[in-house]
Each structure stands twice: as C-alpha cells, then as structure tokens.
Amino acid sequence: MIMRAPAEKLNPREIGTLLRGELATLGGWIEQCSMRRFALHAGVIILGTGFYGAAMGWWRDPQQALFTAVKFPLIILLTTAGNALLNAMLAPLLGLNIPFRQSFSAILMSFTVAAAILGAFSPVMAFMVWNAPPMSPAAVSGATYSFIKLANVAVIAFAGTTGNVRLFQTLARLGGSKAIAFRVLVAWLAGNLFLGSQLSWILRPFIGSPGLPVEFFRATALHGNFYENVFQTLLQIFND
Amino acid sequence: MNEPNPVPPQVPPQIPPVMASGSLRPLGDDPAERVPIPNIISAIDAILRHPRRVMFQLRQPGAGKLIAMMLLVSIVCSLIYGVVVGTFSGGTQLWAAPAKIAVGLMISALICLPSLYIFTCLSGSQARLVEVFGLLAGLLMLMTILLIGFAPVAWIFSQSTESLAWMGTLHLVFWFIATIFGLRFLEAGFSHSNARSHAGFHTWVVIFLLVAVQMTTALRPILGTANTFLPTEKQFFVSHWVDCLKAPAAAAKPGSPN
Numbered sequence: 261m262i263m264r265a266p267a268e269k270l271n272p273r274e275i276g277t278l279l280r281g282e283l284a285t286l287g288g289w290i291e292q293c294s295m296r297r298f299a300l301h302a303g304v305i306i307l308g309t310g311f312y313g314a315a316m317g318w319w320r321d322p323q324q325a326l327f328t329a330v331k332f333p334l335i336i337l338l339t340t341a342g343n344a345l346l347n348a349m350l351a352p353l354l355g356l357n358i359p360f361r362q363s364f365s366a367i368l369m370s371f372t373v374a375a376a377i378l379g380a381f382s383p384v385m386a387f388m389v390w391n392a393p394p395m396s397p398a399a400v401s402g403a404t405y406s407f408i409k410l411a412n413v414a415v416i417a418f419a420g421t422t423g424n425v426r427l428f429q430t431l432a433r434l435g436g437s438k439a440i441a442f443r444v445l446v447a448w449l450a451g452n453l454f455l456g457s458q459l460s461w462i463l464r465p466f467i468g469s470p471g472l473p474v475e476f477f478r479a480t481a482l483h484g485n486f487y488e489n490v491f492q493t494l495l496q497i498f499n500d
Numbered sequence: 501m502n503e504p505n506p507v508p509p510q511v512p513p514q515i516p517p518v519m520a521s522g523s524l525r526p527l528g529d530d531p532a533e534r535v536p537i538p539n540i541i542s543a544i545d546a547i548l549r550h551p552r553r554v555m556f557q558l559r560q561p562g563a564g565k566l567i568a569m570m571l572l573v574s575i576v577c578s579l580i581y582g583v584v585v586g587t588f589s590g591g592t593q594l595w596a597a598p599a600k601i602a603v604g605l606m607i608s609a610l611i612c613l614p615s616l617y618i619f620t621c622l623s624g625s626q627a628r629l630v631e632v633f634g635l636l637a638g639l640l641m642l643m644t645i646l647l648i649g650f651a652p653v654a655w656i657f658s659q660s661t662e663s664l665a666w667m668g669t670l671h672l673v674f675w676f677i678a679t680i681f682g683l684r685f686l687e688a689g690f691s692h693s694n695a696r697s698h699a700g701f702h703t704w705v706v707i708f709l710l711v712a713v714q715m716t717t718a719l720r721p722i723l724g725t726a727n728t729f730l731p732t733e734k735q736f737f738v739s740h741w742v743d744c745l746k747a748p749a750a751a752a753k754p755g756s757p758n
Contacts, residue, residue, distance in 0.1 A: 341652075342652040342653060342656065343652070343653065345648065345649045345652070346646075346649030346650055346652075346653070347649075348649075349548055349645065349646055349649045350649075352548045352549045353548065353646075353681050353684075357549050451653070454653065455652075455653050455656065458653075458656055458657060458660065459656065461660070462656075462660055481660070482659055482660045483660070483661075483662065484660070484661060484662070484663075485657055485660050485661040485666065487666070488661065488663060488666055
C-alpha cells in the first residue's frame with residue numbers, strides 16, 4: 261500500500277513569516293523552493309500590487325483602475341522574469357554561490373513583501389482618492405493632487421525599502437557575509453531598477469493625465485525609452 | 501537482487517596541487533576542483549560558481565577538450581546575443597549581426613592571444629600557451645554567457661527605442677560589464693601562474709579593449725543598416741562614435757517615424 265504525503269496547501273499565514281523576516285524559516289523556504297510557495301508569492305504579488313494599482317488608477321477613471329490593476333503586477337513579474345537569468349549569474353560571480361532557483365526565490369520573496377505592504381495600503385489610498393475631487397486639469401494643479409502624488413511615492417518607497425531590507429537580511433544569512441550580501445543586492449537592484457523603469461515607461465499610464473484618453477497603452481508606448489526621456493527633460497531644463 | 505555493485509565508484513585521479521605564488525591558495529587543494537569537467541553544462545556551471553575548478557583543469561592533460569567546449573559556448577552565446585542585437589534593425593541584420601559579433605569576438609581574441617602570452621612570460625609567469633589560450637577562452641565564455649543574461653533587457657529596449665546612439669551605448673555598457681567579469685576570471689588565473697607583476701596584464705587589458713571596440717567599427721554596421729555588408733571606408737572607432745552621436749536623425753531605426 262502506497263502512503264501518500266498529504267497535499268501541501270497554500271498557507272496565507274506564511275506571509276506573516278515573510279513580513280516579520282524570520283530568517284531561519286525564510287532560509288529553509290529558499291533552499292526547498294516549492295512550487296506551492298512560488299504560487300503563493302506570485303498570488304500575493306498579483307493581488308497586492310493589483311489592489312494598489314486599482315486604487316491609484318481609480319482617481320482618473322474606473323476603467324483606468326482596471327488597467328492599472330493589471331499593469332502593476334505585470335511590471336513586477338516581468339522584471340523578475342526578465343532579470344532572473346542575469347541575477348542568477350551575478351550572485352555567484354559576486355561571491356554568493358546559490359543556484360538559479362534560490363536567487364529567483366529570494367527576489368520573488370522581496371517583491372512579495374513589497375506587494376503585501378502595497379496591498380495593505382490600498383484601502384488607505386482608495387479612501388484618499390474617494391475623498392479627492394474628480395480629476396480635472398484644475399485638480400492636477402491643486403494641493404490634493406500633490407498630496408496624493410506624495411502619498412503614493414511614500415507608500416511605494418516604504419514597500420520597496422522594506423522588501424529590500426528583508427532581501428539583504430536573507431542574502432546575508434545565505435552568504436554568511438554582509439559585504440557579499442550588499443554587493444549582490446546592489447547589483448540586483450541596479451538591474452531590476454533599470455528594466456523596471458523601462459517596463460513602467462512602456463506600460464504607462466498608471467493614473468493618466470485628465471487631458472488624455474483612458475487607455476491601456478499609449479500610442480507611443482514603444483517609441484523612445486524612459487532614459488532618453490529623462491535626458492531630454494534635463495536638456496530642456498538647462499536650455500530654458 | 502541485492503548484490504554489491506562490482507564497479508567501484510569513479511574517483512578523480514589524485515593530481516598534486518599546483519602551487520601559486522604569494523598567499524594564494526594553491527589550485528587543486530579543494531578536491532572539488534579536481535573533478536573533471538565532462539560537458540558543456542558543467543563548464544558553464546564551473547565558470548560561474550567554481551572558476552578555480554576551470555583554472556585547475558586547464559593545467560591538466562587533455563585541457564584541449566575543455567577549451568573547445570568553452571569556445572563552442574562562446575560562439576553559440578554570441579550568436580544568440582547577436583540575434584537580439586539584430587532585432588533592432590531587423591531584415592538582414594538578423595543574421596548579419598550575430599555573424600559579425602561571433603566572428604569579431606573570435607578574431608579579437610586571436611589577435612590578442614600572442615600579446616597576452618608575451619606579457620604573461622615577461623611577468624615571470626610559468627603558464628604554458630595552452631593554459632593562456634584556455635584562460636582567454638574562459639574569458640570569452642564568461643563574457644558571452646553574461647551577455648545572454650542581459651539579452652532580455654536588451655531586447656525590451658530594442659523594441660521600444662529608435663535611437664541608434666542609445667542602443668549602441670546600451671550594448672556597449674552590457675559588453676563592458678560582461679568583459680569586466682571575464683577579465684576578473686583571466687586575472688585570477690594569471691595570479692596562479694607565479695607572475696611577479698600584473699603591470700603587463702593590465703597593459704594587455706587596454707590592448708584587448710581597444711581591439712574589441714575597434715572591431716565593432718571595422719565590422720559596421722552591427723546595429724544599424726547599410727548598403728554593403730562591410731564598410732567601404734576605414735574609420736577609427738572614436739570618430740565613428742562621434743559621427744553616430746552627431747547624426748541622431750539619420751541614425752534612427754529603419755522604419756521609425758523619425
């Protein structure tokens with residue numbers, strides 16, 4: 261008679277372990293790399309960033325809320341997938357000898373932490389948007405717009421920083437050295453920011469200007485890139 | 501049937517460790533470094549995770565097979581990255597760019613191999629030509645597999661920008677980062693060959709970088725398009741880059757609105 265192990269179930273309580281940064285448990289998760297846990301983390305990323313995206317886009321239009329709820333998780337998942345191979349190669353070259361699955365799992369975990377925080381803040385953001393006047397050219401130049409913009413920056417920065425602190429702690433435990441963990445984190449961050457910024461540029465708008473139509477992609481999505489635009493903006497500033 | 505396996509487990513031959521100068525740990529002192537590298541997957545894994553294993557195996561009899569594997573990986577990876585480079589312009593560049601990148605890389609390495617061997621000997625190194633060649637093949641392999649890691653990012657940008665200057669700069673940055681890691685491997689191997697000084701090696705690095713970037717100009721166009729497969733006039737890479745930066749409108753992606 262063949263004895264079967266009971267099927268593992270998705271356990272949302274694991275998110276608490278992740279947020280608390282229980283390093284011994286997290287180290288075990290990274291070494292085991294189970295598909296069930298990958299699915300849980302991907303689910304948290306889709307829901308957390310999806311809800312936050314919906315709250316962001318809602319101010320512009322309910323349809324924009326739906327679009328942003330789809331696009332925000334897409335950026336996170338595409339960045340993780342697009343840089344997975346590079347990040348797995350950089351880790352051993354910078355002194356952290358972990359296999360592909362473990363580097364992928366560690367990065368996914370850090371994004372899961374950030375997504376859980378964003379998801380938790382999405383009701384607050386939705387409440388702020390609900391209290392704001394309808395988006396119009398006048399509203400964009402007012403204090404409410406600036407406040408919501410700053411609140412978004414603060415929440416996203418807090419979520420990103422916390423995710424990376426957890427990632428740093430995990431890497432330091434895996435590599436046994438803070439110096440190695442720092443090197444790997446900086447390399448991974450640089451790559452993820454570089455690709456993430458461009459993906460955000462392609463998938464714009466997330467809130468959208470009141471003077472422009474609500475759409476999933478701008479017609480110019482694949483014309484130019486984020487860094488060219490920053491460079492041209494800087495040139496304009498210095499030429500004026 | 502629970503008979504004991506009559507074939508004894510294969511134990512790697514006990515080769516004495518290779519002593520290195522200074523305080524460096526001798527190659528082969530870790531038994532894992534003595535395990536032969538039987539196939540391409542092991543070679544890729546070894547150069548990323550256990551570069552000392554590659555360095556040790558390059559000093560053993562039969563290193564030629566390892567060198568051939570590393571060169572094969574370099575060619576395949578540079579062809580794949582070349583296809584990504586070619587997607588910027590499309591058309592004939594889809595096959596021309598991979599061919600030029602793979603050939604250019606191999607020719608650059610061949611051009612620089614004699615000078616690397618001379619500088620190695622002048623530095624007092626005991627490395628044989630085959631070992632130096634093997635280290636250079638290791639540099640190429642590490643560089644090109646890292647370029648494969650950059651390929652998804654390069655492809656995203658290829659599809660979303662029309663600026664030839666921007667894409668050229670991006671590919672150069674990726675190539676430069678990959679080359680730094682490759683050169684780190686080469687220098688680590690060089691350090692284990694009893695060299696008295698690294699000055700010669702550093703001089704060679706400058707030569708290698710200059711040859712490689714000039715090769716991109718000699719084989720132009722790699723990124724953009726032209727009427728001929730190879731350039732009809734000679735140009736130094738600096739003046740070529742300045743020309744590209746000065747003519748952004750003319751140097752745009754074919755079929756772009758600009």
